[in-house]
Amino acid sequence: MAKVDAAAIAAGTSGVALMENAGGAVADVCARDWRDVRRVLILAGPGNNGGDGFVAARRLAEAGHDVVVALAGDLASLKGDAAEMAERWMGRTVDLVEAPFGWAELVVDALFGAGLSRPLDGRSAAAVRAANDSGRPILAVDVPSGLDGATGRPLGDACVRADATVTFVRLKPGHVLLPGRALCGRVHLADIGAPDSAIAAARPAAMLNRPALWRSSFPEPSIEGHKYSRGHVAVWSGPPLAGGASRLAAASALRAGAGAVTLVGPRPALEHHAAHVTAVMLRELDPRAGWSDFLADRRVNAWVFGPGAGDTEASREALDQGFSSGGCAVLDADVFSIFEDRPEELGAAIEDGGVEAVLTPHEGEFARLMGGRVEKDASKIDRAKAAAALLGATVVLKGPDTVVASPDGRAAVADNAPAYLATAGAGDVLAGIAAGLLAQGMPCFEAAAAAVWLHGEAAKSFGRGLTADDLPYAIPAALRALENGDRS
Ligand SMILES: NC(=O)C1=CN([C@@H]2O[C@H](COP(=O)(O)OP(=O)(O)OC[C@H]3O[C@@H](n4cnc5c(N)ncnc54)[C@H](OP(=O)(O)O)[C@@H]3O)[C@@H](O)[C@H]2O)[C@@H](O)CC1
Numbered sequence: 001m002a003k004v005d006a007a008a009i010a011a012g013t014s015g016v017a018l019m020e021n022a023g024g025a026v027a028d029v030c031a032r033d034w035r036d037v038r039r040v041l042i043l044a045g046p047g048n049n050g051g052d053g054f055v056a057a058r059r060l061a062e063a064g065h066d067v068v069v070a071l072a073g074d075l076a077s078l079k080g081d082a083a084e085m086a087e088r089w090m091g092r093t094v095d096l097v098e099a100p101f102g103w104a105e106l107v108v109d110a111l112f113g114a115g116l117s118r119p120l121d122g123r124s125a126a127a128v129r130a131a132n133d134s135g136r137p138i139l140a141v142d143v144p145s146g147l148d149g150a151t152g153r154p155l156g157d158a159c160v161r162a163d164a165t166v167t168f169v170r171l172k173p174g175h176v177l178l179p180g181r182a183l184c185g186r187v188h189l190a191d192i193g194a195p196d197s198a199i200a201a202a203r204p205a206a207m208l209n210r211p212a213l214w215r216s217s218f219p220e221p222s223i224e225g226h227k228y229s230r231g232h233v234a235v236w237s238g239p240p241l242a243g244g245a246s247r248l249a250a251a252s253a254l255r256a257g258a259g260a261v262t263l264v265g266p267r268p269a270l271e272h273h274a275a276h277v278t279a280v281m282l283r284e285l286d287p288r289a290g291w292s293d294f295l296a297d298r299r300v301n302a303w304v305f306g307p308g309a310g311d312t313e314a315s316r317e318a319l320d321q322g323f324s325s326g327g328c329a330v331l332d333a334d335v336f337s338i339f340e341d342r343p344e345e346l347g348a349a350i351e352d353g354g355v356e357a358v359l360t361p362h363e364g365e366f367a368r369l370m371g372g373r374v375e376k377d378a379s380k381i382d383r384a385k386a387a388a389a390l391l392g393a394t395v396v397l398k399g400p401d402t403v404v405a406s407p408d409g410r411a412a413v414a415d416n417a418p419a420y421l422a423t424a425g426a427g428d429v430l431a432g433i434a435a436g437l438l439a440q441g442m443p444c445f446e447a448a449a450a451a452v453w454l455h456g457e458a459a460k461s462f463g464r465g466l467t468a469d470d471l472p473y474a475i476p477a478a479l480r481a482l483e484n485g486d487r488s
């Protein structure tokens with residue numbers, strides 16, 4: 001944002017004009033979201049975030065509100081645009097320690113924004129705690145004070161827990177990554193007049209995972225097609241009594257539009273599968289020919305390995321055969337145990353086999369696979385990107401804020417998964433959807449991002465009470481939402 005602001009100013013929009021628009025947007029949200037509120041307390045910090053607070057104070061007072069500004073530090077030490085805005089504020093200013101929380105009906109947090117560089121301490125930390133404990137609604141300016149906008153994590157113990165946040169120009173990672181997203185409340189994005197050329201000057205760290213990112217490569221069934229032209233997915237089945245995971249993946253690949261899906265495994269496992277599946281095909285693994293022979297069949301376009309696979313000699317051998325067969329693969333679950341603390345070897349196997357791979361670890365599996373190779377304090381976006389670069393594969397780092405990262409540096413963050421998607425087997429469904437899309441020819445990053453979005457929409461369409469068994473049945477509703485262009 002510093003780059004965008006600087007480029008906007010260089011292109012002729014003054015810093016004061018940007019700040020006026022920023023503070024004005026804050027005042028607009030106060031008036032719109034808190035219609036009946038009259039008494040507004042504004043906590044103003046020592047930098048430009050505080051400057052936005054002074055603008056909001058003036059604009060709210062002009063609109064008839066009773067406003068008090070509680071300033072951290074003294075007026076004389078304000079600089080630049082913030083000093084200018086403080087000068088234009090004619091109302092009451094008190095010291096931060098005297099902030100009248102009991103009097104206020106709404107608190108505007110303009111203490112620290114993008115410039116926060118260290119944990120809050122002393123009076124700022126005390127004011128933040130008092131604001132959180134006051135029971136008054138809090139509207140944060142840019143980011144809740146104490147939150148690191150680049151990572152979505154508080155820098156220290158004290159952090160504002162806002163009911164809403166007004167940010168400017170573009171969302172920051174901290175507005176979508178957890179716990180930041182929860183600390184921001186409702187997020188409003190305001191245009192403050194930074195020209196597009198200024199925005200283009202800064203490369204975004206990531207995009208929100210929305211259909212616009214991948215819609216153009218989403219597969220459409222062709223009237224001239226047949227089941228195999230819609231793609232054939234092979235799912236490796238583990239041993240009997242661990243078959244649920246691979247069955248969920250297989251059913252989901254079919255629902256995502258693959259023309260055919262086959263579960264491949266030892267006969268005792270297939271006997272269990274046979275009691276459950278109908279449209280999914282079953283193929284007994286030929287111990288002499290093996291998994292690679294099945295994959296070599298030209299009609300297999302994507303394979304899934306990991307859900308319910310087991311970390312056994314047989315599955316290690318099959319995984320090796322998979323790598324040497326090449327093709328598109330979704331690697332999940334037990335693959336991360338097999339390659340525990342050996343991501344370089346996994347990356348080499350992917351590269352040597354010429355495999356187009358999508359890896360879908362949750363945080364625990366990610367830590368197991370990567371060992372200490374990725375800096376744990378880095379943002380979830382940067383951790384996923386680092387792993388994608390090291391592995392030469394698309395990495396889907398799952399959770400409430402699933403990040404999809406490509407080795408080419410692109411990243412997308414999902415914000416559409418409902419909390420009740422955290423249910424056993426949901427990850428197996430995601431692996432299956434991704435494989436179904438890969439088999440239909442979608443490139444890895446796009447297939448993974450589309451799968452994550454459909455997974456979240458499917459869960460939402462079903463609602464609470466969702467189990468992973470329900471998820472494949474909910475995929476058609478997500479596909480309809482996509483078709484109807486509900487989201488952009
Ligand atoms: N033209 C623009 O740029 C626009 C900017 N806009 C607004 O400006 C905000 C960014 O402003 P900013 O860069 O001045 O940073 P801000 O968040 O106010 O804090 C910096 C001050 O805090 C201090 N400080 C840091 N950590 C601290 C700590 N723990 N405890 C105590 N002090 C600490 C730091 O001191 P230092 O670290 O240098 O010692 C510095 O004095 C942005 O979020 C948006 O709201 C909009 O108006 C649009 C136009």
Ligand SMILES: Nc1ncnc2c1ncn2[C@@H]1O[C@H](COP(=O)(O)OP(=O)(O)O)[C@@H](O)[C@H]1O
Pocket residue numbers: 362398399400401402417418419420421422423424425426427428429430455
């Ligand atoms: N709090 C949450 N909110 C929304 N989605 C979540 C949350 N926690 C996990 N998920 C999603 O649920 C799925 C769980 O997958 P995973 O951890 O592999 O479980 P399993 O191995 O049981 O299938 C992932 O897609 C993940 O993104």
Ligand SMILES: [K+]
Pocket residue numbers: 049109110111112113140141142143144145
């Ligand atoms: K703030």
